[in-house]
Every structure is written in C-alpha cells, then in structure tokens.
Amino acid sequence: MLISRMLYLAIVSFACLCCVHRPEQAMPKKDINEVLKENDKQLMSIPGVVGVYVGMLKDGKTLCLKVMVEKKTPGLERRIPKQLEGYKVLIEESGPIRPMRNPSG
C-alpha cells in the first residue's frame, strides 16, 4: 500500500514536472510587414494620420509599428490601437510631411 502510494506520488510528481518544464509552444507571430500591409489603409484613413512604418522600440531590439500623426490628440490616442497582432503600436507626432523643395520670394 505504502509502495503503491509512493509510486503514485512519484508518477504524479514526474507528470507535474513534465508539465512545469515543458517549454511553452508559443504561437509564431505574423511577420510585421504583413501586419502593416493588412492595416495601413485603415490607419491612414484616420484623419490626422500621415504615415505608418515598421520601427524599433527604444530597447534597440524589438520591432514595432509606428503611426505618424500631424498632431497627437486624445482622440487619436483613443482611436489608434495600442497593439496589432502582438506588435506594439506607437504614435509619433511628425507634423505634416512635405516635399523638401525651397520656395523663395
């Protein structure tokens, strides 16, 4: 009886250890360029948005999506998602984007 109980505990512990130590099978993320392609039109249709691009977080290693806006507003912060398919989305106030030629009066 005691041996059976100990055996049982050993099996349960081993199973639990397996569960604990089995590496998680994380779902592979979609390529960030694909995520951008699927979402850029919708983001660009938001008034005040002038661009979107693949950028990098300040850690210098993690890719993210950046949404360029003429001016950051609470309305835009509410409307633009904070993440898309696992990628962080950051709002960047760029101002309007213009051709860089120089008129002189």
Place this chain on the structure above:
Amino acid sequence: MNTGRFARRTLLVSSVMVLFFTAFASSNQDELPTVTHPKVHRVIKVQEMVTPVLMASDEDILGTAVGQDDDGEMALVVYVNMNGKHLGASIQRIPSMIGGERVNVEITEPFYAMAAKPPGGVSHTAKQTPPIQLGTSGGWRYDLANGYCCGGTLGSLIQVNTIQYIMSNYHVFEADIVAGGNGIVANDGDPVIQPGLIDVKCNAGSAQNVAALFKLSSLPNNNVDVSVARVISGMVSPTGSILEIGTISASTVEAFIGQAVKKSGRTTGLTSSQVSGLNATISVQYDNECAGGAAFTKTFTGQIIIKNGVSRFLKSGDSGSLMVENVATNPRAVGLLYAGSTTLAVANPINEVLTFVGSKLRGTATMVGN
C-alpha cells in the same frame, strides 16, 4: 435628526475631497522626473554602477543617461556610436534590463565640443566652375511663378546606356504641370541650372545650364519621386563626385533600421543620421507649380524613414539629395531623399528608383561611381 445626517454626509464628502486633492497635489509634485525623484534615483544608482564597465567593454559605447522608454517609464539610456565598426553586435550585447531597470539604446553620432564652425568650408549654393560636383543647389530654369522661385538639389549622377544624367526629384525638375502663374509647364529639353533660382535671387541669367530635362512623369502614378536631366558635355564631373562625399560606389545597398547614413544637399550640406523605419506608407501633398495650388496627394508605400530631429538632417531645398551609407570611402547609395517634417525624413529605396528610371530610359540605370 435630518440635520445631523446631513452634517455627517457633508463631513464625509468634504473629507474625501480633501484626501483626493491632497493625493492629487502630492502625486503631481512626485511626477516631475528630477534627479531626486525616487524612480530616477533608482536608475542613477544602476547607472553609476554599470557605466564604467559598459564603456570599458566596448569602445563604441559613448556614454549613458537616465531617460524614459516608450511606456514613459524611467530607463537607463546607453549611447552607441553610429559610426562604430560593429554597431549591430554592440547593440545586441547590451541587455534589455540591468539591475532591474529597463535599458534603452540610443544610436548617435560621437559627441563633440560645440565650438563655432571655422570660416571656410564647402558651399553647396555657390555657382561652381565646371565640371560641377553634385550635392549642390540646382533646379528647373523656369521655376518661377506666383511671386516665388523654387529649387532643390542636384543630388547625384546616374548612367543609362552610356549616357549620364543628373538625378533629382520630380518636384524639383518637372512639377510645374499647369500654366498657372507663369504661363508655362515643364517640358523635355528644358534647361536645368546650377545653382538653382533660389540662390541667384530668382535670376536665371546668373546661373549656368548644366543639363537638359528628360521628363519621366514619375508622379502621381508611380511610387517614386524622381526626375533626371541629361548632362551637357563638360558641365558635370563624369565621376559623379558629390560635394563633401566624393566619388561613390556604383553599387547600392538596402536600408536597415539603425543604418548610419549621410547626404550632401543644398540647404544643410553634409549631414548624417540613421534609418529609423522601413516599409513606410506615407501621404505627401504636392503643388502644381512653384508656390502654386494643390496638385495631388500621393500615398507612397515601402519608404525609408530617417531621423530628422529639428530638421538637422534634411530641410527644404535638400530635395533630390542622394542618401548613402555613412562610410568614409565609396559609400553605396541607399535612397533618394524627397520629403520630410521637422522630425523625420523620407527616401525612396534606391533600387526602386533605378528600376523605374531604367524602364523609362529603356536600359539599366546605375549610379555613376567606383
């Protein structure tokens, strides 16, 4: 009894309000991230401990500071030399957390003492003695309308079927598409001048013809803002030399995030920065002539984004500049600069530009260089 209940309720509400405002006031004071703020102080402690080790371990680590990360949390900032030989490896070696504090990486130019620039230096606006170098002021000879004249940069030299062309932007050479304020539009064969009208007080007589426009009409229907002008014999250095950069490579290179780049242009001269974004979709509004009305808004895709803090890298008049990798000799072309804001600049990927130009000129377009 009612009076007593009312008094108790009033006291309760007042107490809550006092507590609320007290908490709000004190939290406002605590939020200022000064050096005495507990969160800042914590990062400083880690900074003091690790900075000597970090800087001794890698000559391309220029220093550290306390800053904020993308979530607004305090973080240790590590400055890495953008010109470092092993930039990528340097960045990868820096941990994301040190001593429990977040770490941000900031790629930067080396720090210099800000002494005043000595007199002399290279002018990107003066009329040159032929054969001229590129990276200089230039434009369409007739770019005068509505009380203004316009210009940009003669950025680089390309070659198609043994013929050399100055390359700049559509909106520098051929954007006058309505009779409008000056009664003319840009046409094949029109002179391209150096310097541009904006640097000769709008008087074309003070400039020199260096090339003849070959209209490509890249906009609004294509994904590049490019135009070319066929070189007039003897007027342009056949090596394609660019002011303050010299002769470039005939090869091109793809952009990557963090890539150190430089350019030579009419307004800001030789400047450097780094690529901060790829695959950008952006919207740019174009005029129909110099100081004219709106012509169209173009949405580009797949664009390169470059840091442009306080317009230090690219400013009005630099349009048409060639962006190359920031190396000392034979730099490879990365992109054609054409738009921006006070915080970022935008370039067409160079291979897309050359492919388009080649298709229009019925040959293979290559950069003129080594």
